[in-house]
Amino acid sequence: MTSNSDELVMNPEVSRRGFLKGCTMAAAALGLSDAMIPKLVEAAANPQKPPVVWLHFQECTGCTESLLRASHPDIGRLILDIISLDYHETVMAAAGHQAEEQLQKTIKEYEGKFICVVEGGIPTKDGGVYCKISGRTAMDILADVAPKAAAVIAIGSCAAFGGIQAAEPNPTGAVGVRDLVSGTPVINVPGCPPNPVAFLGTVLHYLTFKRLPETDYLGRPLFAYGRKIHDHCERRAHFDEGRFAEEFGDTGHKAGYCLYKVGCKGPETYNNCPTARFNDAGVWPVSVGHGCIGCSEPAFWDMMSPFYERLPGVPIPGGDGIVASAESTGKKILGVAGAAIGIHAAVGIGKRLVKGKSDDEK
Numbered sequence: 001m002t003s004n005s006d007e008l009v010m011n012p013e014v015s016r017r018g019f020l021k022g023c024t025m026a027a028a029a030l031g032l033s034d035a036m037i038p039k040l041v042e043a044a045a046n047p048q049k050p051p052v053v054w055l056h057f058q059e060c061t062g063c064t065e066s067l068l069r070a071s072h073p074d075i076g077r078l079i080l081d082i083i084s085l086d087y088h089e090t091v092m093a094a095a096g097h098q099a100e101e102q103l104q105k106t107i108k109e110y111e112g113k114f115i116c117v118v119e120g121g122i123p124t125k126d127g128g129v130y131c132k133i134s135g136r137t138a139m140d141i142l143a144d145v146a147p148k149a150a151a152v153i154a155i156g157s158c159a160a161f162g163g164i165q166a167a168e169p170n171p172t173g174a175v176g177v178r179d180l181v182s183g184t185p186v187i188n189v190p191g192c193p194p195n196p197v198a199f200l201g202t203v204l205h206y207l208t209f210k211r212l213p214e215t216d217y218l219g220r221p222l223f224a225y226g227r228k229i230h231d232h233c234e235r236r237a238h239f240d241e242g243r244f245a246e247e248f249g250d251t252g253h254k255a256g257y258c259l260y261k262v263g264c265k266g267p268e269t270y271n272n273c274p275t276a277r278f279n280d281a282g283v284w285p286v287s288v289g290h291g292c293i294g295c296s297e298p299a300f301w302d303m304m305s306p307f308y309e310r311l312p313g314v315p316i317p318g319g320d321g322i323v324a325s326a327e328s329t330g331k332k333i334l335g336v337a338g339a340a341i342g343i344h345a346a347v348g349i350g351k352r353l354v355k356g357k358s359d360d361e362k
């Protein structure tokens with residue numbers, strides 16, 4: 001990967017074709033017109049790459065792994081090609097004192113200019129002793145680094161909302177970044193893990209427009225989290241027409257019917273999974289038969305479970321849904337049309353009879 005630090009492992013540069021494809025995908029995810037692609041390309045190709053300090057706290061490293069091991073590798077390489085990743089514990093060749101020296105060097109040299117990426121929740125109970133790095137708690141490290149950053153990106157649901165470690169009874173008092181950081185812009189890119197395109201789009205938006213993208217009330221970028229999964233799911237038509245899988249493996253499940261009754265949380269989850277397929281793969285969980293578990297929502301481990309039971313309070317089509325209405329409407333239209341045809345025919349016959357009578361009279 002590209003970096004100002006000799007302590008980091010180098011990755012092969014992304015190809016020009018992959019570079020342009022990545023920028024185009026980001027532009028599409030951001031909802032930008034084709035005319036904006038050259039500006040994204042120009043920003044991404046700027047040799048003055050923004051320094052990035054990537055902090056790891058309570059997490060499984062799944063966000064980093066999904067990014068670096070993308071099925072379409074150019075996306076991961078592109079992200080690492082447009083930023084200067086100066087500190088990242090998972091991929092750094094340095095360790096111990098050398099790694100910590102690199103961290104302090106970066107935040108001192110680029111104060112107010114670097115991007116801080118946080119992966120993982122932050123424990124706060126008992127003074128934060130449940131996550132310590134180099135003798136310092138996650139709370140202390142975040143309090144040291146975040147105020148000196150230009151912006152903070154909380155990647156993954158752990159950093160955004162506390163994640164699984166914040167689930168009841170939350171023994172370590174885990175919280176998300178926004179619960180502790182103020183005075184520095186923070187944007188949440190949740191998911192377990194999030195789509196790399198959501199992270200790429202956030203970074204490219206920042207590089208191109210010199211500001212973070214517009215967010216919802218939870219700090220999530222609207223371009224990726226502005227609509228419910230339910231709204232653009234390919235199974236939505238089945239929901240609207242009252243066709244559901246009642247249990248896994250039944251006829252409806254095999255036919256690709258809606259998964260709401262077997263626990264899909266798409267009606268209450270904001271994400272772009274159906275339109276920005278994960279890691280450029282052609283499928284996503286719902287398309288292959290597994291319901292959404294709402295991983296981009298706050299407290300999803302508690303609020304969305306049990307994962308295989310339907311959400312309460314979601315109105316579903318009654319009877320046979322839209323099909324019944326369509327058929328009923330169609331029959332009414334045909335009935336009216338038939339009546340009209342009958343009236344027209346009767347009038348025609350009447351006219352002929354009158355005409356025939358008149359001819360006879362002549």
